[in-house]
Amino acid sequence: MSPILTGPQSLIPVSVVTGFLGSGKTTLLNQLVQAREMRRALVIINEFGAISLDHDLIARSTDDLVVEMMGGCLCCTIRGDLLRTLREAPWRFAREGSCWFDRVVIETTGLADPAPILHTLMTDDHLTTLYRLDGVIATVDASTGMTTLDAQEEAIKQAAMADRILLTKTDIVSAREQTTLESRLHLINPAAPIIPVTNGQIEPAAIFDAGLYDPAIRSHDVQRWLKTEAYETEHRGHVHGHHHHHDVNRHDDHIHATCLTFDDPLDAEGFERWLDILTLFKGPDILRVKGIVNLVGEAKPVVIHGVQHIFHPPVLLESWPSEDRRTRLVIITRDISAEELRATLSLLTSGITRYDLAGFVEDMLNDHAPA
Numbered sequence: 001m002s003p004i005l006t007g008p009q010s011l012i013p014v015s016v017v018t019g020f021l022g023s024g025k026t027t028l029l030n031q032l033v034q035a036r037e038m039r040r041a042l043v044i045i046n047e048f049g050a051i052s053l054d055h056d057l058i059a060r061s062t063d064d065l066v067v068e069m070m071g072g073c074l075c076c077t078i079r080g081d082l083l084r085t086l087r088e089a090p091w092r093f094a095r096e097g098s099c100w101f102d103r104v105v106i107e108t109t110g111l112a113d114p115a116p117i118l119h120t121l122m123t124d125d126h127l128t129t130l131y132r133l134d135g136v137i138a139t140v141d142a143s144t145g146m147t148t149l150d151a152q153e154e155a156i157k158q159a160a161m162a163d164r165i166l167l168t169k170t171d172i173v174s175a176r177e178q179t180t181l182e183s184r185l186h187l188i189n190p191a192a193p194i195i196p197v198t199n200g201q202i203e204p205a206a207i208f209d210a211g212l213y214d215p216a217i218r219s220h221d222v223q224r225w226l227k228t229e230a231y232e233t234e235h236r237g238h239v240h241g242h243h244h245h246h247d248v249n250r251h252d253d254h255i256h257a258t259c260l261t262f263d264d265p266l267d268a269e270g271f272e273r274w275l276d277i278l279t280l281f282k283g284p285d286i287l288r289v290k291g292i293v294n295l296v297g298e299a300k301p302v303v304i305h306g307v308q309h310i311f312h313p314p315v316l317l318e319s320w321p322s323e324d325r326r327t328r329l330v331i332i333t334r335d336i337s338a339e340e341l342r343a344t345l346s347l348l349t350s351g352i353t354r355y356d357l358a359g360f361v362e363d364m365l366n367d368h369a370p371a
């Protein structure tokens with residue numbers, strides 16, 4: 001390599017896109033990958049839970065630049081999957097003997113604590129000879145951001161560590177709600193510009209090439225988190241926040257993902273009723289519903305997105321992304337067990353009786369009754 005190309009600028013920039021469940025990371029990536037600046041980007045997606053849908057949902061034209069990682073929560077597998085993927089990528093994706101990509105974008109899971117990810121990117125001996133951390137981008141959902149910041153520490157960390165905060169879904173909140181959330185975000189992270197973004201539409205220049213990530217200009221909390229991470233890595237192995245475990249569907253004692261598949265097409269009415277009742281009674285604890293659905297009488301697949309109490313308009317895809325025509329749902333819940341969720345599935349069957357429904361509603365209410 002010519003000396004002119006050595007130094008930090010010759011390293012491949014890595015951007016980390018973080019943001020809580022359903023806050024619009026994939027929507028943003030789907031827009032970004034269309035941009036000229038992203039032609040030679042390697043995109044690494046990680047998803048929480050055993051069934052992966054993002055890979056099917058990301059723009060088809062980008063197939064060969066998307067690498068997907070499975071196996072659970074990215075903050076836990078950092079030592080394994082991500083590290084290995086990044087180390088191997090230059091030769092695994094070499095074309096005619098040289099590294100083919102000139103940028104890496106990593107989408108974290110919505111539950112990822114960014115600290116261990118950033119720590120690894122900044123300190124791993126091998127990675128720092130290949131890559132430089134360009135920037136951390138956090139998406140914050142304007143419609144559910146406040147409740148999320150109240151309930152989930154991960155969301156605060158994500159916003160605090162970002163160089164840029166992208167405030168998504170401002171199209172569905174009032175100006176007042178937006179301002180209140182912006183003020184709170186500004187307190188959490190005074191250094192990051194807050195950029196409103198609708199449906200992922202933003203110029204890549206506005207978020208890339210932020211310069212070397214510099215924790216020194218981040219808040220004291222961020223420095224403390226990064227230091228804690230360094231300490232824990234050195235002294236105790238990788239332990240942070242939640243228990244280490246091998247169940248890919250579990251994040252901590254409260255949050256876990258349930259994956260449901262249905263071989264036969266679903267009745268639209270029953271399906272809708274089931275979703276309605278779930279959100280009505282369990283709304284705040286249904287953190288995320290994501291799925292590709294095969295409905296009776298509809299040849300095209302329907303993609304559904306729920307984020308807490310908000311159900312986004314379903315989208316009809318032009319065609320099935322693969323041979324797999326089954327309905328696949330991922331439901332991420334807080335303090336609702338997979339068994340409880342499965343028990344609600346009787347609502348999906350069309351021949352439901354009033355009695356069943358009443359019983360179900362009663363069960364839900366009892367669950368919420370004070371002990």
Ligand SMILES: Nc1nc2c(ncn2[C@@H]2O[C@H](COP(=O)(O)OP(=O)(O)OP(=O)(O)O)[C@@H](O)[C@H]2O)c(=O)[nH]1
Nearest residue numbers: 021022023024025026027110168169198199305312
């Ligand atoms: N109205 C509106 N909806 C949006 C906007 N951005 C994203 N959405 C919708 O929000 C839902 C979730 O978006 P995703 O991009 O899948 O969110 P995500 O952060 O990738 O979700 P996870 O990977 O599950 O954490 C989808 O239905 C999107 O269409 C926006 O700016 N406005």
